[in-house]
Amino acid sequence: xxxxxxxxxxxxxxxxxxxxxxxxxxxxxxxxxxxxxxxxxxxxxxxxxxxxxxxxxxxxxxxxxxxxxxxxxxxxxxxxxxxxxxxxxxxxxxxxxxxxxxxxxxxxxxxxxxxxxxxxxxxxxxxxxxxxxxxxxxxxxxxxxxxxxxxxxxxxxxxxxxxxxxxxxxxxxxxxxxxxxxxxxxxxxxxxxxxxxxxxxxxxxxxxxxxxxxxxxxxxxxxxxxxxxxxxxxxxxxxxxxxxxxxxxxxxxxxxxxxxxxxxxxxxxxxxxxxxxxxxxxxxxxxxxxxxxxxxxxxxxxxxxxxxxxxxxxxxxxxxxxxxxxxxxxxxxxxxxxxxxxxxxxxxxxxx
Amino acid sequence: xxxxxxxxxxxxxxxxxxxxxxxxxxxxxxxxxxxxxxxxxxxxxxxxxxxxxxxxxxxxxxxxxxxxxxxxxxxxxxxxxxxxxxxxxxxxxxxxxxxxxxxxxxxxxxxxxxxxxxxxxxxxxxxxxxxxxxxxxxxxxxxxxxxxxxxxxxxxxxxxxxxxxxxxxxxxxxxxxxxxxxxxxxxxxxxxxxxxxxxxxxxxxxxxxxxxxxxxxxxxxxxxxxxxxxxxxxxxxxxxxxxxxxxxxxxxxxxxxxxxxxxxxxxxxxxxxxxxxxxxxxxxxxxxxxxxxxxxxxxxxxxxxxxxxxxxxxxxxxxxxxxxxxxxxxxxxxxxxxxxxxxxxxxxxxxx
DNA sequence: ATTGATTTCGTGTGCGTACACAAATCTAAA
DNA sequence: TTTAGATTTGTGTACGCACACGAAATCAAT
Numbered sequence: 001x002x003x004x005x006x007x008x009x010x011x012x013x014x015x016x017x018x019x020x021x022x023x024x025x026x027x028x029x030x031x032x033x034x035x036x037x038x039x040x041x042x043x044x045x046x047x048x049x050x051x052x053x054x055x056x057x058x059x060x061x062x063x064x065x066x067x068x069x070x071x072x073x074x075x076x077x078x079x080x081x082x083x084x085x086x087x088x089x090x091x092x093x094x095x096x097x098x099x100x101x102x103x104x105x106x107x108x109x110x111x112x113x114x115x116x117x118x119x120x121x122x123x124x125x126x127x128x129x130x131x132x133x134x135x136x137x138x139x140x141x142x143x144x145x146x147x148x149x150x151x152x153x154x155x156x157x158x159x160x161x162x163x164x165x166x167x168x169x170x171x172x173x174x175x176x177x178x179x180x181x182x183x184x185x186x187x188x189x190x191x192x193x194x195x196x197x198x199x200x201x202x203x204x205x206x207x208x209x210x211x212x213x214x215x216x217x218x219x220x221x222x223x224x225x226x227x228x229x230x231x232x233x234x235x236x237x238x239x240x241x242x243x244x245x246x247x248x249x250x251x252x253x254x255x256x257x258x259x260x261x262x263x264x265x266x267x268x269x270x271x272x273x274x275x276x277x278x279x280x281x282x283x284x285x286x287x288x289x290x291x292x293x294x295x296x297x298x299x300x301x302x303x304x305x306x307x308x309x310x311x312x313x314x315x316x317x318x319x320x321x322x323x324x325x326x327x328x329x330x331x332x333x334x335x336x337x338x339x340x341x342x343x344x345x346x347x348x349x350x351x352x
Numbered sequence: 353x354x355x356x357x358x359x360x361x362x363x364x365x366x367x368x369x370x371x372x373x374x375x376x377x378x379x380x381x382x383x384x385x386x387x388x389x390x391x392x393x394x395x396x397x398x399x400x401x402x403x404x405x406x407x408x409x410x411x412x413x414x415x416x417x418x419x420x421x422x423x424x425x426x427x428x429x430x431x432x433x434x435x436x437x438x439x440x441x442x443x444x445x446x447x448x449x450x451x452x453x454x455x456x457x458x459x460x461x462x463x464x465x466x467x468x469x470x471x472x473x474x475x476x477x478x479x480x481x482x483x484x485x486x487x488x489x490x491x492x493x494x495x496x497x498x499x500x501x502x503x504x505x506x507x508x509x510x511x512x513x514x515x516x517x518x519x520x521x522x523x524x525x526x527x528x529x530x531x532x533x534x535x536x537x538x539x540x541x542x543x544x545x546x547x548x549x550x551x552x553x554x555x556x557x558x559x560x561x562x563x564x565x566x567x568x569x570x571x572x573x574x575x576x577x578x579x580x581x582x583x584x585x586x587x588x589x590x591x592x593x594x595x596x597x598x599x600x601x602x603x604x605x606x607x608x609x610x611x612x613x614x615x616x617x618x619x620x621x622x623x624x625x626x627x628x629x630x631x632x633x634x635x636x637x638x639x640x641x642x643x644x645x646x647x648x649x650x651x652x653x654x655x656x657x658x659x660x661x662x663x664x665x666x667x668x669x670x671x672x673x674x675x676x677x678x679x680x681x682x683x684x685x686x687x688x689x690x691x692x693x694x695x696x697x698x699x700x701x702x703x704x
Numbered sequence: 705a706t707t708g709a710t711t712t713c714g715t716g717t718g719c720g721t722a723c724a725c726a727a728a729t730c731t732a733a734a
Numbered sequence: 735t736t737t738a739g740a741t742t743t744g745t746g747t748a749c750g751c752a753c754a755c756g757a758a759a760t761c762a763a764t
Contacts, residue, residue, distance in 0.1 A: 003750055014714045019752065027712060050402045050444045051750035057719045092402045092444075168696075175693035182534045335694035341527035342687035344520075355720055366744045371722065381742060403720035406749050 002043045010043075011036050022047065049093065049322075059096040060321050062314060063122035065113055066152070067104035067130065072234065074286050075261040075306065076104075079152065082310025083126075090318045097314060098122065107131045114138045124317040125149040129156050148320060152313050153306070154204060155330070162320060163327040165313050167304040169204040172335045173211020173259065176281050177221075179300045179337070180212075180255050183279040186222040188254040191246065194229050195260060208259040208283075225257075226250055233262055240269035255279040264288035267297040285338050293340050303336040354395045362395075363388050374399065401674065405446035412673050414449045414666060415474035417465055418504070419456035419482065424586065426638050427613040427658065428456075431504065434662025435478075442670045449666060450474065459483045466490045476673050477501040478665040481508050500672060504665045505658070506556060507682070514672060515679040517665050519656040521556040524687045525563020525611070528633050529573075531652045531689070532564075532607050535631040538574035540606040543598065546581050547612055560611040560635075577609075578602055585614055592621035607631040616640035619649040637690050645692050653690040661685055 004022070008015040013032055020028050021036045028036075039045075064083055069076040080099070087097040100117045103109040110131050117125065118141060125142060129135040129151050139159055142149050151159070153166045180190060192209060209227075216223050228246050232238060243266065247253055256278055258266055263282025270278055280298040282289060284306070292298035312331065319325040356374070360367040365384055372380050373388045380388075391397075416435055421428040432451070439449040452469045455461040462483050469477065470493060477494060481487040481503050491511055494501050503511070505518045532542060544561060561579075568575050580598050584590060595618065599605055608630055610618055615634025622630060632650040634641060636658070644650035664683065671677040 001750095005750075015751085016714055016753085017712085020713085023752085025753090029712060032712085048750055050406050051719090052752075054402050054406055054719045054721095054749090055751040055753085057752085092400070171693060171696070175691070178691070178693055185537075332696075337689040337691075337694070339527070339530070339689075341523060341530055342689065344523070344684075353720095357720075367721085368723085368745075369743060372743090375722085377723090379742060384742085400720050403749090404722075406719090406751095407721040407723085409722085409749050 001048070002045055003048070007036065007039050007043060007045060011039050053092065053094045056094055059094055060124070060318075061120065061122040062095060062097045062124045062126065062317050062321070063100060063117045063120050064097065064126040064313070065100045065102065065110075065117050066126075066128045066310075068101035073262075074288075075284055077286075078306035079128075079310035082307040082312075083314055084310075085307075086311045086314035086318075090314060093318065093322060095314075095318050095321070102130075104130055107134055110134055111138070118142075122147060124321050126152060126313040126317060128153050129159075130154060132156055135159070148317070150313050150317055150327075152309050153304075163316060163329060163331055165309050165316070165331045165333065167204075167333045167335060169207035170211040170214075172283075172302050172304070173208035173213075174215040175211075175335055175337070176208070176257060176259075176300075176302055177212045177215035180257060180279065180281055181216070181219075181221050181223065183281075183299055184223065184254050189224045189226050189250055189252045190255040190257055191250070191253050192225050192227045193256065193258045193266060194227060195233055195262070205259050212257060212259070223255075224252075226253065233265060236265070236269065239265065243269055253278070255281070258282040261286055261289070263298055263301070264292050267292040270297070285336075285343070290338070290343055293338060293343055296340065299339065301338040303338050305333045305336060309333055353400070354397055355400070359388065359391050359395065359397060363391050401445055405444065408446055411446050411448040412476070412670075413472065413474045414447060414476045414478065414669050414673070415452060415469045415472050416449065416478040416665070417452045417454065417462075417469050418478075418480045418662075420453035425614075426640075427636055428453075430638075430658035431480075431662030434659040434664075435666055436662075437659075438663045438666035438670075442666060445670065445674060447670050447673070454482075456482055459486055462486055463490070470494075474499060476669040478504060478669060480505050481511075482506060484508055487511070500669070502665050502669055502679075504661050505656075515668060515681060515683055517661050517668070517683045517685070519556075519685045519687060521559035522563040522566075524635075524654050524656070525560035525565075526567040527563075527687055527689070528560070528609060528611075528652075528654055529564045529567035532609060532631065532633055533568070533571075533573050533575065535633075535651055536575065536606050541576045541578050541602055541604045542607040542609055543602070543605050544577050544579045545608065545610045545618060546579060547585055547614070557611050564609060564611070575607075576604075578605065585617060588617070588621065591617065595621050605630070607633070610634040613638055613641070615650055615653070616644050619644040622649070637695070642690070642695055645690060645695055648692065651691065655688040655690050657685045657688060 004015050004018045008018045011018065011032070013036065017028060017032060018036055020026070021033050021040070066079055067076045069080070083097065083099065098120050100113045102113040111134050114134070125147055127149060135156060139149060143160060148162045151161045151164045155164045155166055184190070192212070194205070194209070213225055216225070226246070230239065230242060256266060256270070258280070261282070261284035263280060264286070267280055270280070280292070281300045281302070282298060283302050283304070285301055285303045289298065289301055293301060316327040320327060356367050356370045360370045363370065363384070365388065369380060369384060370388055372378070373385050373392070418431055419428045421432065435449065435451065450472050452465045454465040463486050466486070477499055479501060487508060491501060495512060500514045503513045503516045507516045507518055536542070544564065546557070546561070565577055568577070578598070582591065582594060608618060608622070610632070613634070613636035615632060616638070619632055622632070632644070633652045633654070634650060635654050635656070637653055637655045641650065641653055645653060668679040672679060
């Protein structure tokens, strides 16, 4: 590999001059600049990123803002782990990642933490834009400071985000319908569970549902969808009762589709009855959900590789900040099918 | 991040001494060594890999040996791409990868290329050990020179390989059976296509088949398996004829299971008839296979993430060579289900 | 030609580590 | 105590690049 010094020698100038040309620092005469550029191209010169990051000796700061997780709702753990993993990798290039979290059900928490993030004065930002209106406001500030930002998981339209990383929710709904149909064949009912708290803040859920129903109707499948709204996910007793009533009222329900990550909750309260065998299909390979697969209470889970989403967000932002490499506008995560037979070897959250 | 100099200062010794301790170069008194080690641990010191590779200014060489690919048989393209991708990443750490390929049907080609690899004098080796006997011979030479080696894709037993990276073939066969059963329900026949050229050199194929049949019998599923041996995969006309005969003789065949990566071939010749609708399930997301999913001639493909296998092999070997980090003995690839609805967003081979 | 202002360029230092070599300290025998 | 020899420790340079500083060259105007 040629070095800056090699090029300088060949051009009969000093390394400093080559450096100036490379970085468009100016102060180089047209003639020598031209000569140097030619030699750079001729030798296919590539900057040594290692030496570069050593010499720079300053950090680029990426800040992230994603929902917090807890034992009740651990979905957001995976993206966080992905971010951490990427964080370690890019550290050698002089990139530092600072993480902020918020309560995904409280817009005020989102705003507060977003402001904390702004105070950290980052060079690039990765966010889960849970609240549309507030995001509009806050990204204005980012743009004023010309700080690039990437959306992950939620695909808001009408923003100048560098990229969106997440799943095609509609397509995943179609896939769920296909699997449901395979399990049930025609002529029965399927229950679609909506959770009110989610439906308004995260329209990915509704896209999943429309994908599901569209697939059935487009393929003229004789499965009727019955929707139910569940108010409080945290009250297990009420939940059980609510589900019991719906199932009794609709004896032809053979399958349940839960378009969010909390299917384990429903599996539990359905399991307690056992009057008929139901086929359950849901989302996301959280630990409790995986447990349901193992116990045969859930047939399929659709995963969106949340780990990878976090991981990629950091890697892409790094490439952009260091090499000015523009990512694709939309980066869709694979729609992964999890079932009893392939969960053991599924990609784990570490060491990807 | 603490540097060697920081540690040296704190221990009241020179950087050179810390360096000696870090690399077990010897020539350090017990007392100071102890002191330095404690401080290293206390500060959770991690060597700066960037500075290291700059200072080393010499390359670690990894050599790979995998089957060549062509338009007929492009399966091995994916691992190769994975290797290339990893190659670029580890280059900044001063690791150079040299690739060798062989004709997977000729042991002589394997041996010849293996020797070429040995001549390159690598520090670490990644191989697809297609031929057991020859591998036994050649790894002896590797061990004599204490060169570590990793197997990918084929899991030979009784070797001192650092690690195996690949799929649990048996489990994937079980998954294929489950999907087949979902598609067909009970009481029909399934055709299992064996290709003679593969069956002896690659026993992953037979593990897939036993996984398939075991699942059916364990779950008392009324599906009968009919096996057929196909002699020449490259003669399309003969193939079509052979398949036609088997299907005519067994009118109850409703599904076809192809336990290798060439299902597109069968889909083509089956498609030409169209007397009855067959459910096809096969392996690996090669371009022709993906095309079959799109055209609805194949229902499911099971993928083993071959790209990732190649990628990981290089990354793991690098970690071992640089940091002496021992990988797991077996690293199983995820068993991925591909179907029409999720192929668009599946993980592509680039930029992982 | 001289001065001063500008433009253009070269030099030097530091980033964190590896390693060769020099220096200091210690050990044991004369 | 001296001294050779071994052991232990310190110092200096290089790796390729970024960037500050200042030197040299060029140019404009007197």
